[in-house]
Amino acid sequence: MIAAEGLTRPALRRKLREARRALSPAQQRLAARRLYRQLAQHPLFRRARHIALYLPNDGEIDPGLLLREAQRRGKATYLPVLNPWPRTRMVFQRISHGERLWPNRFGIHEPRRCLDRQRPVWALDLLLMPLVGFDEQGGRLGMGGGFYDRSLAYRSMRKKGHKPTLLGLAHDCQKVDRLTLASWDVPLQATVTDQRWYDH
Secondary structure, three states: OEOOOOOOHHHHHHHHHHHHHOOOHHHHHHHHHHHHHHHOOOHHHHHOOEEEOOOOOOOOOOOHHHHHHHHHOOOEEEEEEEOOOOOOOEEEEEEOOOOOOEEOOOOOEEOOOOHHHEEOHHHOOEEEEOOOEEOOOOOEEOOOOOHHHHHOHHHHHOOOOOOOEEEEEEOHHHEEOOOOOOOOOOOOOEEEEOOOEEEO
């Protein structure tokens, strides 16, 4: 666990990104398999019909096995797609097995934009989110672009019964003792690592 005290958000982000990038390819593959075992048979995953995931970048834990398992079970799967305008927004678009993907402006692969295949975030059942750091109180430190926080801002105005369930996915080395959250930060319901579940 990394102590956040005395570190600015950018400094903490750098430290955590270095920690996950230091994992070897073999460690990354093992972590992905362990993540799959933590989630694939969990009721939240089994019950969800519409699941959004992400493609790993910069040492993020890889949910690819979960993506393939969801598709094998006939679930609708979605990836984030950046909006051309406004450039600070992203949407979630359904993808099919073997669909061709293209790098976006950050070099992360995504499907070609197609309005007919997009689904509002509040109509998803489960959102598996990447993160840079997390704590046991549900805090999530992202890459700093605010894309997920903006997409989920509506939740602060709804107190009950809102979807989707928000699960952060991470390597256990990304755990922080305590994150200082900004007013716009959207808390997670749980974080799942290669080692365990952290319910918040």
